[in-house]
Amino acid sequence: MTVTPTGTRAYSAHDILLMHYAAGRLCPHESIIVAAHVLLNEQARQRVAEFEALGGQLMCSGKPAAVTDECLARVLRRIEQAPQDLPAPTPCDEKKAQDLHIPVAVYALITSFCAQGPYGWSQLAHGVARIDLMPECAKKAADKKLQLMKLEPGEAAPPHAHEGRELTLVLEGGFTDATGSYGPGDILIIDNPAVVHQPTATQEGCVCLTLTEAPLGFIHPLYRLLHAFFGS
Amino acid sequence: MASGKSHKPPQALPEKAANAGAAEKVRYEDLLVRVGAAKDRASFVRLFEYFAPRVKSYLLKHGASETAAEEIVQNTFVTVWEKAAKYNPKKAAASTWIFTIARNKRIDALRREKFVDVNSDAPAMENASYTAEEDYATAEDVNKLNTAIDTLPPEQAALLRMAFFEEKSHSAISRETHLPLGTVKSRLRLALDKLRGIMGTGDAR
Structure with a gap:
């Protein structure tokens, strides 16, 4: 299998992703995976904080838009009411997070974001399992898919290419592919359809959060067939 | 300064003007x-x-x-x-x-x-x-940042605003400003590097 080497882990793509996240320009699916990356990765957190500071300043230095009097009146009425106006934070189930091998903070983020909590793994191929997060939404949001993927120790995912952008965030363990090696909190951005990659888990195995924005193009005919039956 | 009324002296706060000397x-x-x-x-x-x-x-x-x-x-x-x-x-x-x-x-x-x-x-x-x-970014850093935005060459500041807030790709900015894509990218990088330097987090990346 020919694997195309690539430079898609370029800092610029990463910086731009973080900047767009900080500015509020990403769609909700993208925001959730970048938010998880930011929770896990100190360097990303620092970079996003810088961009947020920049955002605050650019927001303040822009031309203000008139706000109706009613807006303030409503806010004042709302803060007058019971202080617990907001729904209680989703109780976070540490045990569940542990069973899934994902950090508790990311579990809380996912469960508050998706209607369906992450349930059981479904086997995709030998040594590869996944959980579809919000499958209903995926139908509405074209081909966007947010998934948890699990590779058993040393196992490889089927080689595939991406028609759209793919974001892969390592939650536990790690993997290696033609673009490099990734550990907890690292994010791999692939936005080049020419890239074919085959992530292979390290000896600890690997649990990732992935967002694919178009159907995967599997290289092997058998996987294409499986894909036709079971979806991406 | 973020406010358009920066010519005014610092206003005493309604009750105790404890920080009268603060900017x-x-x-x-x-x-x-x-x-x-x-x-x-x-x-x-x-x-x-x-x-x-x-x-x-x-x-x-x-x-x-x-x-x-x-x-x-x-x-x-x-x-x-x-x-x-x-x-x-x-x-x-x-x-x-x-x-x-x-x-x-x-x-x-x-x-x-x-x-x-x-x-x-x-x-x-x-x-x-x-x-x-x-x-990561205290009020002091942000004040420095604000000064920095003010001192950016206008074309860099305009690019920064476009790239940050507007739903525009670098190539769209390039078309709109009639600047080559490479120039758009390098100017943005310059602007960001300058701001980062001012915020004291100028690590090499």
Whole structure:
């Protein structure tokens, strides 16, 4: 299998992703995976904080838009009411997070974001399992898919290419592919359809959060067939 | 200075003008602290009067309708009131803190709009917040940043604004400004590097 080497882990793509996240320009699916990356990765957190500071300043230095009097009146009425106006934070189930091998903070983020909590793994191929997060939404949001993927120790995912952008965030363990090696909190951005990659888990195995924005193009005919039956 | 009224001397705050010597710039941080510590409504209203039109402008720029923008402004300020006790002026500028809340409210609003069947009432992005605990960009840094934005060459500042807030790719900016793509990228990088240098986080990356 020919694997195309690539430079898609370029800092610029990463910086731009973080900047767009900080500015509020990403769609909700993208925001959730970048938010998880930011929770896990100190360097990303620092970079996003810088961009947020920049955002605050650019927001303040822009031309203000008139706000109706009613807006303030409503806010004042709302803060007058019971202080617990907001729904209680989703109780976070540490045990569940542990069973899934994902950090508790990311579990809380996912469960508050998706209607369906992450349930059981479904086997995709030998040594590869996944959980579809919000499958209903995926139908509405074209081909966007947010998934948890699990590779058993040393196992490889089927080689595939991406028609759209793919974001892969390592939650536990790690993997290696033609673009490099990734550990907890690292994010791999692939936005080049020419890239074919085959992530292979390290000896600890690997649990990732992935967002694919178009159907995967599997290289092997058998996987294409499986894909036709079971979806991406 | 973020306010358009920077020619005015620092205003004494309504009650005790404890920080009479402090620059006007830090007032918003002080107001926010007061809201958090004493549930001070007067300070809250002043924060609203300054920030709400700016938050709204940001939301409109991102394509929110008039009604949607006002609703997100409301949600933002209700959260500002509720969370103000957690605000730490040593760890974030008021503008950063409020901007981040507004940004998260917008993401949650988009999520509700697009995906009715998701856990739509949960303020999901609140689980993504970390700014209360860490200190990456203090009010002082942000003031320096603001000065820096003012000193950027106008073409860099304009590019920065376009790249940051407007839904434009680098190639769209390139078409619009008639600048080669490479020039757009290198100018942006220069602008960001300069700002980063000023904020004291000029690591090589």
